Amino acid sequence: SFWFSFRTYFMLNIKCCPVRFYNFFWSLSLSFLEYIVAFNGYFTAKARSDFISSALRDVDAVNWRIVRRDNPASDYPSDFEVVEIRQDARSSLLTLQDHPYIKRVTPQRMVLRSLKLTDSGTDGASPCNDTRWMQKWQSWQSSRPLRRTSLSLGSGFWHATGRHSSRRLLRAIPRHVAQILQADVLWQMGFTGSGVKVAVFDTGLSEKHPHFKNVKERTNWTNEKTLDDGLGHGTFVAGVIASMRECQGFAPDSELHIFRVFTNNQVSYTSWFLDAFNYAILKKIDVLNLSIGGPDFMDHPFVDKVWELTANKVIMVSAIGNDGPLYGTLNNPADQMDVIGVGGIDFEDNIARFSSRGMTTWELPGGYGRVKPDIVTYGSGVRGSGLKEGCRSLSGTSVASPVVAGAVTLLASTVLNRELVNPASMKQALIASARRLPGVNMFEQGHGKLDLLRAYQILNSYKPQASLSPSYIDLTECPYMWPYCSQPIYYGGMPTIVNVTILNGMGVTGRIVDKPIWQPYLPQNGDYVDVAVSYSPVLWPWAGYLAVSISVAKKAASWEGIAQGHVMVTVASPAENDSEIGGEMTSTVKLPVKVKIVPTPPRSKRILWDQYHNLRYPPGYFPRDNLRMKNDPLDWNGDHIHTNFRDMYQHLRSMGYFVEVLGAPITCFDASQYGTLLMVDSEEEYFPEEITKLRRDIDNGLSLIIFSDWYNTSVMRKVKFYDENTRQWWMPDTGGANVPALNDLISVWGMAFSDGLYEGDFTMSDHEMYYASGCSIARFPEGGIVIAQTLKDQGLEVLKQETAVVENVPVLGLYQTPSEGGGRIALYGDSNCIDDSHRQKDCFWLLDALLQYTSYSMSPPSLTHSKNRVAPPTGTDRPLPQRLEGNHLYRYSKVLEAHLGDPKPRPLPACPHLSWAKPQPLNETAPSNLWKHQKLLSVDMDKVVLPDVRPYRPQVRPLSPGESGAWDIPGGIMPGRYNQEVGQTIPMFAFLGAMVVLSFFVVQLTKAKSKPKRRKPRVKRPLYLQQQQQQTPQSGKNPTV
Structure with a gap:
């Protein structure tokens, strides 16, 4: 099948000093004609085969077979089957889905993840303008957009020796994350993860690796006949959790269950994960680390299986993603409520730039996202086990994830009543104990930095209860x-x-x-x-x-x-x-x-952002607005003012505007309250009632600003891909924006966008601008202001790999509607300059100028008198863009529904009406500062006393010539010297100490009994009585004094 790939580079230096960096190549495709048939229960292999056979019995000439899955779970009942269908796939799928025991049929997905270590130096280094870095246009070959990838950035630990070989390098001893988080305090109390089953889903682990002593089981879920790790990522993750020496893990005595779900070629299939998840449930795994993720929170088989895992008390810890600092970039499954989503920080407690930010986008457009990540911890430059021996350093949220997974494993081993430990109680303890980082918002840090010891105190005084996130x-x-x-x-x-x-x-x-x-x-x-x-x-x-x-x-x-x-x-x-x-x-x-x-602001200060007409991946194939960004082809950040339009929102607030979000059709707001309706990068269609109402609203004083994007059916066909499963060509459901729908919306004023596709740099009003894959204005009414620029024809470059420069391309239009008291309309052909995703040069100044025009009727002099002003185009020389024939937008649209022939609009939905709660007033005064460390009900951390131990602090010492990467850490338990006897030695020393104390008290008690007691003074006896007493036999008793 066809596939696309993209690369992530993590470089330590881009100049002339030696560099070591990892290149990650990710791609995904659909497996040839394979489908995952999910059942509504667990059945034996024979029962599953019978169900499929009976479902396909009436399909003529269908060629199908059940794909054999040879793995440890094949001996147990399962809730899915992988079926290969080679003929008449569409009718076969419909027939399968009609069977009463079959819940869902979805394509089998293949994830390809590759890792390459590259050394680069000054000798023979290529200049920055090397042609290998130049972007060339080619067809995207993809079965479907990206789903799951590893979340490791992979920066290797490296250093140079300096100019003088006679000098020794002074280096700070590398920080072992378990020591920094004070895991050694719990080790000294005798807790080392014993009795806790932890699963690592990754690239496997070598059998004789010296860092691990309690590998309970290694299982292989791939099609390769090996259990060993050929890459080192799985070994690193397992080492952070449970290494016993050198780069110390959190829980060295935990029971490690290694699930090899990626091949040495970094290939995995959805069915491998599903089988492995089922096996983890059978083995009663306690903690599961998953350092992969992807944007597809609608991958139903995967999401459903994660829910089933956590429902069986498996505590899943997952990386939040490496797509920061952009907001709205959370990865699944870390964005699920039942999963502990982990973000990354560096060792100075700064949020790592690569760490993905919230909010979740499941709830858009009608609702609002949830707070994620849940917590953050160290994920930059963390040391873990090397492939064969020794240690290495990696960065990424896939590093932060096993840090939390190891901490969770260690914490679980400290709880006497293990029935109290479940995915909810563990998350409650982690977020209630987390240390809030100053100057960082909740969509970056969640509840704060992992605090292992406070979490221990909470867990050991915990009583089952409910809690809220956020708690206020x-x-x-x-x-x-x-x-x-x-x-x-x-x-x-x-x-x-x-x-x-x-x-x-x-x-x-x-x-x-x-x-x-x-x-x-x-x-x-x-x-x-x-x-x-x-x-x-x-x-x-x-x-x-x-x-x-x-x-x-x-x-x-x-x-x-x-x-x-x-x-x-x-x-x-x-x-x-x-x-x-x-x-x-x-x-x-x-x-x-x-x-x-505050008092209601004036109409001119109020802006309404149209969220309802923004569509994103998942579930549809909506391409990125900037076609140059081939390594990130999906529009998946939500297009919300608090995600990838965050900087624009912050700018508008700094200018004194009040920005609100419309998550319903245009028919559902009172236009008399707003100065400007802002539409940016709209992909959705419009109800006829919306078009009618908007015209009426603008006639009554509402103004409209539209930032459009590219739309060209020929380019859309160029970026199509062939899906072998359905034997269909998949194309984008729209371009960067849905230009035909926008043209329907504004046609009443004689306006329209074209299907021209342009890019280039230019200067407008003394501001440097970059037009990134934008469209032009095809029609504009007489009397309007139109600004044109000289740009490159990017459409020609994409389609024919030819370069052409086009002069007088209309990119900006301003228009005052003729009705009395009517509003104003502003059009611009590109939204990338206000979008955080891949913005090169911002145009917030232009947005300010447009708002001055629309809200205050003030024509910007720099535009009205611009030398680039041209006559409004009539657009009669070329047809307007048409919708792509055979597109599948109706599958994901809230406006369209499937219909014979062209899709038709659905009935206009009712506007949302909230049911306001009946207040029950209280005559009470609340504290002015609501924030304090979140205290769970019935939890008293003062009852759980920690020993007084010296905190770990890295020290500096000379690095001996030829010294290996094994570092001795002062304080706590020494990495490289921890073995099975350490956990036994601590209680032994405690026992011997107790015996010494007990002996001391016994000796003192004996002395007290043998020492003569002093009696009260009494009258001295006569001398003859004393002589008589001395002559009397003692009969074995001590004399009294």
Whole structure:
């Protein structure tokens, strides 16, 4: 099958000094004609074969077979089968899906991950303009967009010896992450991970690696006949978790279960993971580390199996992704509520640049994303086990993930009652104990930096309960509560939505009792706030959501101040060990709410961002807006003002504008309240009712700004790929933007975009600009202002690999509608200059100028008098762009539905109406500062005492000539000297110490008994009586004195 690849380079230096770096090449394709048939239960191999046979019995001349899977799980019942279908695939798939025991049929996916170590030096180094770095146009060959990749950046540990060989290099002893997080404190208490089963899903592990002493099982799920690691990534991950010497792991006595799911060629299949996950459930794995991820949170077989894993009490730890510093780049499965998602920091406690940022994008466009990552820890320059021996350094969130997995394994071994340890309780302990990093918001750090010892204290005083993440809502606390704290709320604004995660440590399933209660604080103006709450009907597995919508009451339309209250939620779960039938455990939690209210801003200051008409991957193939970015072909960041348009949002707030988000059709907002409707990079179609209403709104004073992008059907066909499974060509469902739909929207004013595709640098109003894969304006009404530039024809370059320069390309248009009191319209053909994804030169100044025009009717002099101003184009010389014939946009559209012939619009959906909670006011005063370390109910960390140990501090010593990479670490237990006897020696020393103390007390007691007792003074006896007593026999008793 066809495939595409992309590369990630992590370089330590790009100048003239020696460099060692890793090149990662990732690609994905669909396996030739193979499908995963998922059943609604676990069945034997014969039963599964019978179900498939009966489903395909009536399909004529179909050529199919069940693919043999030879792995340790094949002896057990399974819930899926891999089927190869070579003929009439479409009808076969429909027939299979109709079978009552078959839940879903999805294509088998292949992930190709490759790693290459490259040494580069000054000798023979290529200059920076080497042709091998030049981009050349070629067809993207892909079966489907990227799914799962490894999340290691792979920077090798290296150093140079300096100019003078007679001098010895002084080097700071490398930091061992287990020591820095004070795992040695728990080691000295006798906890080393014993009794905890931890699974590593990666590239395998060599049998005789000297760093590991308790490898319980190694299993191979690939098509290669080996269990060994040929690359070193799996060895490194296992070493961070459980290495016993040199680069010390967290839990050296844990039970390691090695799952080899990647070949030496870095190939894996979805079915390999599903089989391995099933086997992990059978083996009752406690902790599972997964250092892979991808943007596809709609990969149903994978997501469903992760839910099943955690429902079986497997604590999954996963890397959040290496796509930072861009927001909205979370990877799955780390973005799931039941998984511990881990971000990366460096050893100076700065968020690593590569670490992906939140929010989650599952909930868009109607809702708002959740807080992720959950926690952060060291992921830059961390040392772990080498392939055969010794240590190496790597960076990436796939390094941070095993750090947390190792810590979780160690923590689990400290809990006497293991029944209390589950995915929810462990996450509760980690986030409640995390140390918040200053100056960093919650979508970068989650709840903060991993604190191993505080987590130990919480776990060892833990009682099953529910908790919330985040545990409070404070719209005044910056920067942690960004973006909520960046804009106050006001009457008439779109409700502010906070998506809170409910963690249920009482059981895998639960429910919310009755309804959440809103209790405003009357002394703190809580009655000025209206709250609506929606929530998960069932909390499974271990978690659910609580969506809190916050608005301002009408009586506060002109009021400014702080308002507070709280939402109270009661969670119930079946009691697992309750002797009574129907017994439940309940837990009540409060969600404090604090908001800043301001008077409603004037219409000219209010901007409405259209989120409803932005589409992204998954599930559809929506290409990147900049065609030069072939290594990142998907538009998957959500196109939200708090993800890849974050910088634009921050700029607008700094200019005094108030920006709100429309997550519903255009028919669902009051246009009289807003100065400008902002549409950027829109891929969705429009309802006819939306087009009609927008025309009416603009006639009544609403203004419109559109930032479009490329759309060219020939280019779309160029970037297509052939899907062997469905025997169909897959093409983008739109271009960078849906230009035909935008043209329908603005055609009433005589405006339209073209299908021309242009790029280039130019100067506009003394500002340097870059036009990245934009379109031009094809039609514009008389009397409008049109700015043109000289650009390269990128479409010609893509299609024919030819270069041409085009003069007077209309890129910007401004128009005042003729109706009295009518609004204004501004068009620009490229959104990349305000998009954070691959922006080269920002054009925020242009956005400011357009807003001055649309909101205040102030024509920018630099544009109206520009030398690049041209006459408005009539567009009669060439046809307008048409929708791609046979496109599948209807599959992912909220507007279109499938229909014979051309897709037709669906019925216009009803506008969302919130059910506001009935307030139950309280005459109470809440604290002004809501944040404090999150205390779980019934948890008293003071009861769990830690020994007084010396914290680990790296020291500096000379590096001896020829010395290996094994480093001795002072303080705690020495790496390289830890063996099985260490865990036994600590209790032995404690026993001997106790015996010495006991002996001391016994000796003292004996002395006390043998020492004569002093009696009270008494009258001296007469002399004859004393002589008589001396002559009397002693009879074995000591005399008294």
